[in-house]
Amino acid sequence: MPSFMVHVVIENKPGISDPEGDTILKDLVLKASFLSVKKIRTAKMLKFKIIEKNKSIAKKKIHNLCDELRIYNPMVSKITIEVFDD
Amino acid sequence: MSLAKQESAYLEKKIGRKPTSTEFQIVAAEWSEHCSYKSSKKHLKMLPMSGPNVISEKGYDSGVLDVGDGYVVTVHIESHNHPSAVEPFGGAATGVGGVIRDILSTGTRPIAILDGLRFGDIEKDSHARWLFKNAVSGIADYGNCLGIPTIGGEVEFDKCYSDYALVDVAAIGFGKKDRLIKNHANKGDLVVLLGGPTGRDGIGGSQFASDSLESENRSAVQIPDPFIEKLIIEAILEARDEKCINAMKDLGGGGLSCAVSETADSLGIGIELDVNNIHTREFGMRPDEIMISESQERMLIITNNKKLKKLKTICKKFRIQCSVIGTVKADNLMHVKKGSKTLASLPTHLVANAPLLDRPHMVPKYLKQLPLNHPTPKNQNFTNIILKMISSPNIANKNWVYGQYDYEVGIRTVIKPGRNASVLRLDNGKYLAVKIDGNPKQCYIDPRQGAIGCFEEACRNVVCTGATPIGMVDHLQFGNPEDHEIFWTFLESLKGITDFAKDFAIPCVGGKVSFYNETPKGPIKPTPLIGVLGIIEKQPLRPALINSGDFLVIIGETKNEMGGSEYLEYIHGFIGGNCPKVDFKKSKKNMNIVLEIIKKNLAKSVHDCSKGGLAIAISELCMNNRIGCKISLDKVPSKKLKNDELLFSESHSRYLIVVERKNLNKIKKLLSEKNLDHDIIGNFGGTKILFEKNLVNIANLNVEKLRLNWMNSLEEIVVHG
DSSP states (O other), X not given: OOEEEEEEEEEEOTTSOOHHHHHHIIIIITTTTOTTOXXXXXXXXXXXXXXXXXXXXXXXXXXXXXHHTTSSOTTTEEEEEEEEEO | OOOOHHHHXXXXXXXXXXXXXXXXXHHHHHTSHHHHOTTTHHHXXXXXXXXXXXXXXXXXXXXXXXXXXXXXXXXXXXXXXXXXXXXXXXXXXXXXXXXXXXXXXXTOEEEEEEEEEEESOTTTOHHHHHHHHHHHHHHHHHHXXXXXXXXEEEEXXXXXXXXXXXXXXXEEEEEEGGGSOOOOOOTTOEEEEEESOBOSTTTTHHHHHTSOOOOSOOOOOOOOOHHHHHHHHHHHHHHHHTTOOSEEEEOOTTHHHHHHHHHHHHHTOEEEEEGGGSOBSSTTOOHHHHHHOOOSSEEEEEEOHHHHHHHHXXXXXXXXXXXXXXXXXXXXXXXXXXXXXXXXXXXXXXXXXXXXXXXXXXOOHHHHHSOSSXXXXXXXXXXXXXXXXXXXXXXXXXXXXXXXXXXXTTSOEEEOTTXXXXXXXXXXXXXXXXXXXXXXXXXXXXXHHHHHHHHHHHXXXXXXXXXXXXXXXXXXXXXOTTSHHHHHHHHHHHHHHHHHHHHHTOOXXXXXXXXXXXXXXXXXXXXXXXXXXEEESSOOOOOOOOOTTOEEEEESOBOSOOTTOHIIIIISOOOOSOOOOOOHHHHHHHHHHHHHHHHTTOOSEEEEOOTTXXXXXXXXXXXXXXXXXXXXXXXXXXXXOOHHHHHHOOOSSOEEEEEOHHHHHHHHHHHHHTTOSEEEEEEEOSSEEEEEETTEEEEEEEHHHHHHHXXXXXXXXXXXX
């Protein structure tokens, strides 16, 4: 069976504040005069290596795993999953 | 967001027209149970709220106690149950933030945090473990980042909190009496919003807290930012010193709607504000959203034209935003505009005072169905039972929890968490002892006696450090108040607390009522929580190491009061029995004698006897000091009790005193003179805890083995399931 890399990005839902991103923007980027930068959002990424039949099964497995194990809190965060050939 | 039919009708009748959408949102937020106390306000008046040390001022969000030499201590308690149940980390952290700002709003510096945490059965329920783990991290993260020590609290697990969490936070402040903010405002003064920007987070939070938690599909999540909070604290305290603040209020439940209407109402003024002036995080927020947003880390300040420049300089120094959002009027109206367009114009008195309810109440049916007689199996192996209880989540050492908190930052913490009450050093040479206590198991089988018991337990803990109780805060947590039976349990608890407070002359200086604590499986058990503050004029009793040859003296009678005990519920799964009752007269006598013993320096340490009964209290003394003890149960003051009752009954008003041989006769004389229930029940020494009755050994425990279980079992459960 083929092997895949699955990237899971966990970030706060839009509209929910992100103090870390705000701080990087205000206290680092804008202070250093990169004034064209308007917004920074932080996120966490998990990279899974998984052996499955195909991409869609790999994606589904990882999604279920994240839900079941409370890898993220669906109340606050959303996840985006991308699958790559390993 | 909603109003009940009769509330809408009342509102329309009072203003003589249909409310605008903004008005409707403002009123719905302010008239929610969470903000208006509409079910409880009528009854809360029974609590004694004044006393020689109590300083009250209009618009204060926290209780203020005079501790002499020109200093005051402030205290407040709040919960963040609903938000913590869906997002434990952020919910618990923002709970800490909210109560800290209440302390700040009187003009005092927050110096300590205590938290009471309650979750489902973590031994069996992985969701409860997840909630517990993350709530503790949230509190630790927020408190540690702020540099405010989390000095104590309590943790309890019970099935009734399954899929739910009770996160109660109490905070203590300290400051100079002459620096307290004397809330006042004059026509033409400016209304300033200071702190983080207003965003869409937490929209409808107070309304959310007033609904039962039936589904997770809510957007009332608040994201903590402790670093902004720290800047706000420093900026506010500097602004206070520069006399830039006429009046101040923190933005909590109900957001701006609540802060503006309550401030205006308490000061007898009107406030006109323009939503265009409020700094927002997102573009395109509707005015209604701005008015009810519960974004954290914001303060409302009333200042005047002359001081505005100074205030702005201070804010700039600390890099926090502040915007002038409105002005003070003399018309007693809350006037919300967007540019020149009026969105809301309501009498502040109407907004801030929801029509109060007189909810019906009824004795719960379940009380009559509870069995009175507990099982007493023959030939029980008490050694194994004590070992099992010591390792149970409710009794196990909570170092896994408080080990994550910085409890020493600020170098005031003299007696650290893990003992009876925690003790803080104050600048005038005195010491402050604080403890919070709750007991849902006892409150379930007898809401009145249970609540009194929590109160006495908190007092006992404070007394064990040598402190005299000077004030209390209560946090009353119940299910849906529309349920007549639940409302009865609320009233009973409140009456019990009132009786005790009046009899002991301990004023209630603050508190909170939290209703609608319900899970899909039903209401929580009645969970009143009592926080007691005590003052020590000279030195606290710092527990000294127990040596071989020291004696164990007990004060107080052990009775057949097994109801709601850890032993019956954890070992036998039995709910019912006799709830422990406090005999006010004896309780007072025992407290006084313990204080006298401490004052005369006759005790090495004093420990209160509560959860788990005598067996657990003695074991704790032995484990903390890594020493054995031989206890003769025949000596324990009691009337014809069985062995399990002697060991595990949770009767109140009992204290364990560790005495050196040289002081033994003095203590004996003192106790005999006062005619109190007491006796010498044990001798310390060796490596074993031996309980004997009629010279027969009934339990034999190795202290080191017991200690390992006690210290490590909670972490084992949390980390390894």
